[in-house]
Amino acid sequence: MLEFIIQNNIVCHAVEAMLFASIACAVLGVIITQVQISSIGFTMAHAAFAGAAVGMFLSLNVTICAIVAGVCVAFLIGPLSDKARVSPDTALGLLFGISMAVAIFFIAYMQTIGQGFSAMGLLFGDVISLYREEIYLLAIICVVSVVFVVVLYKEITGIIFNKRIAESVGIQVKPVYYALLFVIALTVALCLPIIGGLLIYVWLVTPAAIALQFCYRLSAMFVVAPIVAAAISVSGALAGLEYSLPVAPLTAVLFSIVFIAAVFLSPKRRVTFRKS
Amino acid sequence: MASSDPVILLENVYTAYEGADRPTLTDISLSVGKGEFVIIGGPNGAGKTTLLETINGMLPLTHGKAVVCGHDVRGNGVGVRRRVGYLLQNFAFDPLTPFTVEEVVLMGRFGTIGLFRKPGKEDHEAAKRALQLLGIEDLASRPIGQLSGGQQQKVLLAQSLARDPDVLLLDEPFSNLDMFAREAINCLLSRLVASGIAVIIVSHAFDDLPDCRVRVVVMHDGRISLDRECLPADVGLLIRNAGSASLNA
Structure with missing residues (x-):
């Protein structure tokens, strides 16, 4: 898609993948951070990671296994906290622990049988060995995430403002909320191979946190977060490939540096009043 | 009775x-x-x-x-x-909440607009009327989190009234x-x-x-x-x- 700008095929694929993944994650990240379900995103990311590890071990389609695991966890959180009479926070802790245990078990086992190299890609991401079809899938999930927010913007803003108030004004909170969890699971699973299970959380949370330092309106956050994410991710991909550094970890570090700078530069913490 | x-x-x-x-x-x-x-x-x-x-x-x-x-x-x-307009008790919003007063009041119309549809001119006018009823139209563009507790209470009341x-x-x-x-x-x-x-x-x-x-x-x-x-x-x-x-x- 970007071959007319970047001639090198590997670099072009890496840039495209990072661009689409960062936009999708950043758009959903605004919702995740504002609804304060970061721990759900965190648990789903690790469930998808566990699903991918199991899929890799069983020689099944890694992406489909990651999607199934992510979606299952998303829909288990509510019933588990209801039936087991534990708080959603505890339910998330349980599911996170199980996911990590499963993922680490299979990755460790694959290392003992000589499949360690492919498993490392799940941990830290791999932007070099991507197929064209995978880039197309990322482009599709990027469009799906943006369309999801545009079409359900009104309902999403209500839920972000306050779920109880959203319900009281007549918004159908539950169906929209479950649809949101499904799209997050899908996005996380598709982005997992390029960003990695341990780092995907940075893509989900940091762009929104950076945007929040400067935006007073939610609509502005939905524009600023993906632009920031895309700029940092593309820069990270280009720099990583140019200097032979691991792309996803380098980009995650760049995200953190920009976030720290944003906190210091944020006008929200500055007193602008001057007595004339 | x-x-x-x-x-x-x-x-x-x-x-x-x-x-x-x-x-x-x-x-x-x-x-x-x-x-x-x-x-x-x-x-x-x-x-x-x-x-x-x-x-x-x-x-x-x-x-x-x-x-x-x-x-x-x-x-x-x-x-x-x-x-039904419903004002819930005891709400306080974080100063970083990214919503203006106008957006919060307009939210009161969201249930009546229906799924997949955007607020129209009529909805914006209803929100404006509700702000005027509460005498807070001058706060319309302010972030809700930066208002006092009493002002936030008025905004939520305006939200309840916005859907007539x-x-x-x-x-x-x-x-x-x-x-x-x-x-x-x-x-x-x-x-x-x-x-x-x-x-x-x-x-x-x-x-x-x-x-x-x-x-x-x-x-x-x-x-x-x-x-x-x-x-x-x-x-x-x-x-x-x-x-x-x-x-x-």
Whole structure:
């Protein structure tokens, strides 16, 4: 898609993948951070990671296994906290622990049988060995995430403002909320191979946190977060490939540096009043 | 007390929270007509907020029948909520909340607009009217998190009014408000009641009530222990006496 700008095929694929993944994650990240379900995103990311590890071990389609695991966890959180009479926070802790245990078990086992190299890609991401079809899938999930927010913007803003108030004004909170969890699971699973299970959380949370330092309106956050994410991710991909550094970890570090700078530069913490 | 042509009709309603071993509301029968002003009193934990949320369809009925604005609450809670304005109690927003006052008030229309549709000119005008009713149109572009508690309370009240409700349920509407704001809100409530909106408030402040006939409903332990009309000046005494009688019974 970007071959007319970047001639090198590997670099072009890496840039495209990072661009689409960062936009999708950043758009959903605004919702995740504002609804304060970061721990759900965190648990789903690790469930998808566990699903991918199991899929890799069983020689099944890694992406489909990651999607199934992510979606299952998303829909288990509510019933588990209801039936087991534990708080959603505890339910998330349980599911996170199980996911990590499963993922680490299979990755460790694959290392003992000589499949360690492919498993490392799940941990830290791999932007070099991507197929064209995978880039197309990322482009599709990027469009799906943006369309999801545009079409359900009104309902999403209500839920972000306050779920109880959203319900009281007549918004159908539950169906929209479950649809949101499904799209997050899908996005996380598709982005997992390029960003990695341990780092995907940075893509989900940091762009929104950076945007929040400067935006007073939610609509502005939905524009600023993906632009920031895309700029940092593309820069990270280009720099990583140019200097032979691991792309996803380098980009995650760049995200953190920009976030720290944003906190210091944020006008929200500055007193602008001057007595004339 | 039975009202002719009621907008709220509860018959032998029981409501229980999930996992509770006894109902929070027990055998509640209540009929409220258009343009009635009802004040619900009673001690903490009597079931006042639960009653409002049952009327609004946010809590499920375990027994009985509830019809609000022509909709059966059991089968069409969302339909009920589109016709009912509800001010929840005790809300405070973080200073970084990325919503302006105008956006929050417009949200009051979202249920009536329907899925996949955007707010139109009519919705923006309704939100503007609600801001003007509360006298906070000058705050429209301010972030809600940067307002005082009383101003935030007014914004949420404007949100409830933005959808031109037939019924207004207000849970502690006078908390956080100064005496001038209370007077203004009471004046507004009188006008709303005169225009035919049924107003039900849960409050512990009985000093400056709207200048209209008031119906007092006193709750105790999930039941209605008193339901009668009185003058605004008598509300406090009536609720206090009913509360003492219930405690002594």
